[in-house]
Amino acid sequence: MSPVRLEVHAREPFADGHRFAEGGAYEVLTATAHYTVDPEAPALHSITDLDLAPRDSDGAVRFSGDVEILRPVDGGRRRLFFDWGNRGNKRAVQYFCDAPHTNRPRTLADAGNGYLLRRGYTVVFGAWQGDLLPGDGRLLLDLPVATRGTEPVRGLTTAEFIVEEPTASLPLSRWTSTRSSPVSAAGEHTARLTRRRYPHSSPEEVPRTAWRFARLQGGGCDLRSQAVAVVASRSDLYVEGGLRPGWIYELTYQAEAPLVLGLGLIAVRDLVSHLRHDPTQPVGELNYAYGWGRSQTGRAIRDFIHRGFNEDAEGRRVFDGLLPHVSGAGRLDTGRFANLTVPGGQQFEDHLNAADAFPFAYAETVDHLTGAHDAIMKRASDPKVLHTQTSTEYWQRRGSLVHTTTDGRDLGFPPNVRGYLWSSSQHVASPVPQAPGRGICNYVENVVATSALFRGVLDALDAWVSEGVEPPPSTVPTVADGSLVTMEEWSRQFPAVPSALRPYGPNELYAVDRSTVPPVADRARRYTVLVPAVDADGNETAGVRAPMVSVPLGTYTGWNTRAPGQGHGALHEFSGSTFPFAATEDERLITGDPRPSVEKRYGDAAGYAARIRAAAEELAARRLLPDEDVERAVSAAADWSAPRHDIDLP
Known part of the structure; x- marks a missing residue:
């Protein structure tokens, strides 16, 4: 059959x-x-x-x-x-x-x-x-x-809740799009809710009288829905007075009926x-099969390969080539009561997700904390892989571990893998130009456009699989050439951008005891997470520089910090930042900005567009950008790359 x-x-x-x-x-x-x-x-x-x-x-x-x-x-x-x-x-x-x-x-x-x-x-x-x-x-x-038999499987699990505005109730899954693991009848009486300011803060108990398993219903505009009611629900959490922004709430309860x-x-x-x-x-x-996944699904691809699922039931290779994007060093957690919608785990949010577990790298290496040997790629049925990630993955998703040992030494990639850092870009970059927002962060988001690079890597993968043409060499930061550095070294390199609140550090990774609920991190046993080095502008020196990074109008980072009242100072989810250059030298002098102004760098809009063309042509010559995207890059640069940038120059 x-x-x-x-x-x-x-x-x-x-x-x-x-x-x-x-x-x-x-x-x-x-x-x-x-x-x-x-x-x-x-x-x-x-x-x-x-x-x-x-x-x-x-x-x-x-x-x-x-x-x-x-x-x-x-x-x-x-x-x-x-x-x-x-x-x-x-x-x-x-x-x-x-x-x-x-x-x-x-x-x-x-x-x-x-x-x-x-x-x-x-x-x-x-x-x-x-x-x-x-x-x-x-x-x-x-x-x-x-x-x-006739009984559902039951067991302890943990759910974490973080909100941006006061919220009375949420599904236990934390996402309205996602099924919750319901609390068991017995679990309703033994569950525990705590809250803390930061992941490293000591948790405080939320009194049992202040919350229950229920949802808030009503509050609509229609006469029949204007009133509100608190309705008992084994799939929702209700907190009297609402969950407060800037706090991490953690619910431990006995769940049942896992998928x-x-x-x-x-x-x-x-x-x-x-x-x-x-x-x-x-x-x-x-004739050929390729696949692409971004973020959550990039992790799914890495897990798919690691678990040997690229070989079908008849022993045939499934995918010839795969493109995991912005997965960082993670895979999937498909264990009992896992929640697949929850992101992989960041510095402030979702830090309990079990997505980041050894092995992190495609090449075989040793876990220096446990002595285990393993690799993502280790079978004859493995596909060719082009792994792409942005600056954000180095800051939030332990991206350096994709190509280093667990104690921070260069490792590289096996022969059927190439890796590319898309320099100074953020986890998500809209392919449709739009003005940047700030959300609950201190700075406007990273505006670097990278969608043309997707087309470049797919063309390279297709040529590699179907014609045997080697793809462009891996382009990632390394310890050996000084482009992959510790937080201390990065802090010495990053310029004194006016009003920039620098991050405390990248999202660290510790050995975790997952036999307990919630799991406990052993802060005495840490994996080494490194970040890309930067130039005098604060832009990353290694990797594939999109035209907007080769010809910058500002400093583009893979990190952004949370605003006051929202976990102030901690890294925010997958957000990057844009710190615009001063438009003129007069503005630069009055603000004390050490970075040369746009006026000094390019003179006028035509000078900027000419430099963008040269940068795009250089990428195309390296087969990292399709030829058709050179003219797109030049067209997008008109009027100083508006609406991504707002430059007050003729």
Whole structure:
């Protein structure tokens, strides 16, 4: 029996039949994938609670998920491109095609510049995250719940709550899009809620009389919903007077009915294998399969490789090449009561997430704290990998550990991996130009545009896999050349930017005892986390410099600090900063800024645009930027890169 049955519900023309260069006309297939797995298969033994999933009369475990496919009607170039949808959202067309985000791409406008379609890719969106709730067109995966006979599995778990404005109630998952692990009947009476100012602060108990398992309901505009009520709920937390901004709340409780979340990785494995090899599949012949994931799904890719899932049930390689982006050194936590929506763990937020566990690097190395040997890449079935990350991953996601030993020595990459730092950029960069915001941070966000680099790495991966053309060499900071440094050295390098509150340090990583709930970090046993060195402007010296970084209008960092009342001074989530240069020398002198002004650097807007062109052409010559993006970079530089920058010069 095939492990996948693909039930196609609808076929419809995409973009009214518009023809995209090599891709030609496209159609959209909407389907449900029905999966069948053997829970006794040795390759699946790492999946938590699979032995407790309900089985059918044949002893198999069954589940299903959403699939959508953008298919070139005439076959295209026979390359499958799988979008590991971040939290159920379709993101590949948005980031590779500079398109607006939509979970229902149907129009020509939804295709943006059409890059993926012009190159003839069969774009596959498949659900893999099983704890999402319906809404906003998210891709959903219907997974089994672990049980012991007729009783649900129960156990202790921890949830962390941080809010930006007073909030009376939240789901236990902390996310309205995500299923909560409900509290058991007994757990309602034994749960404990604490709060603290910072992760290192001593927690204080929140009195049991001040909170309960409930949700606030009502408060709407309609007459019938204006009143509010507190409704008992085993999936929500209610705090009298509201959770307060700037505090970290931590709930420890007995949960029940966990999902078998690890099956999501098997869904990807079996769906892609089915599309490549099953003669009944509906997309036509495919020669190569690539995949891309960003942040959460970049971690999913690394976990997928590490656990050997790039080999299907028949022993065949699944993906020929993978592109994990901004994963940092993390993988997935698919253990019992895990929450896949929660980010990987930052300095202030979500620091209890078990995403960062040895091995961190693709190459084999030793955990100097435990003596364990391991690597992400260690099998003949492993794909080719181009790992990309921004400055933010070095500050918040322990990105240096991707290519160093656990005690901070250069390690590099195995032959089938390349790594690239996108210098001085932040975790998320909108592909659509927009004015920067500040949110609850001290500074406006990092404005560096990097979407063209996505197109560069995919072109390089395709040439590597299909033609044997080596990709550009890895471009990451190293200890050996002084471009990867300690916090102390970075502090000596960073310029005295007026009014800049520097970070306390990067997000550190300690050995953690996860046998306790909540887990306990051993601050005497620490992994070494290093950050990229910077030049006199404060911009990073190593890595792939996007044109805006090679020709800067300010200092661009991968970090931003929380504002007063919001955990003041701690690093904020995945936010970077922009510290604009003074427009004129007169402004620079009055503000005491040590960095030369925009006027002194470039003279006028034409001089700036000419420098941008030269920087883009240099990247294109190194095959890090498609040729077509040179003119895009120059066009975006008009009027001093507005609206990303606001420069008051002619």
